[in-house]
């Protein structure tokens with residue numbers, strides 16, 4: 252009888268060990284799945300796409316294109332319309348998205364003598380005066396060797412319905428080097444859209460082919476970056492990037 256009891260106790264112990272092992276194993280498996288799912292959900296995905304779309308889409312992100320692309324942009328920090336005081340300009344945000352997606356080099360047009368005020372109202376006065384005077388404010392630094400690039404994206408905020416005058420300085424001083432290239436304009440704005448940037452660019456650099464431009468609301472560039480990135484990517488795809 253004592254012998255039977257020992258066998259039963261041993262069997263019971265074995266059953267308990269097996270049950271515990273099964274529980275522990277099951278918990279671990281479901282934990283791993285949950286962690287993976289949460290990593291996918293935590294990926295920043297453009298709206299309308301799932302996290303796994305983004306993961307599989309990363310292979311397409313780099314641009315293995317043979318032609319070299321440059322993004323030239325002008326943008327202001329400080330107080331801007333509807334977005335308050337910003338550390339990174341609206342156009343700069345879009346420029347970086349383009350460069351990231353296409354693998355392009357980035358070059359910022361910076362004024363030599365940065366006389367642009369950091370408050371919105373004062374900035375609009377200075378910009379209006381430059382436009383009325385048909386001014387050509389100087390920019391600083393050396394423009395990258397444009398002969399290395401086939402496509403140049405050029406972006407700026409719309410100022411009084413037009414390119415900021417410093418962009419006309421850039422177009423005029425690089426007219427020959429930009430001729431024969433594909434130039435693609437983009438703007439950020441608060442209602443004026445592309446504001447004729449494409450037509451005006453074509454007049455300023457007559458030898459260039461002007462591609463389809465993109466207009467982005469400055470407020471969206473600052474505050475709705477997932478949806479802006481999606482629009483930028485769709486536009487780039489249409490352009491063949």
Ligand SMILES: Cc1cc2nc3c(=O)[nH]c(=O)nc-3n(C[C@H](O)[C@H](O)[C@H](O)COP(=O)(O)O)c2cc1C
Nearest residue numbers: 326327340341342408409411412439441442443469
């Ligand atoms: C001097 C000035 C003039 C502007 N004129 C216009 C305009 O004519 N139409 C428009 O839609 N937005 C206009 N805006 C708004 C800017 O285009 C918009 O805030 C832009 O996103 C700013 O870009 P940034 O942060 O890259 O400088 C103007 C802003 C400034 C400072």
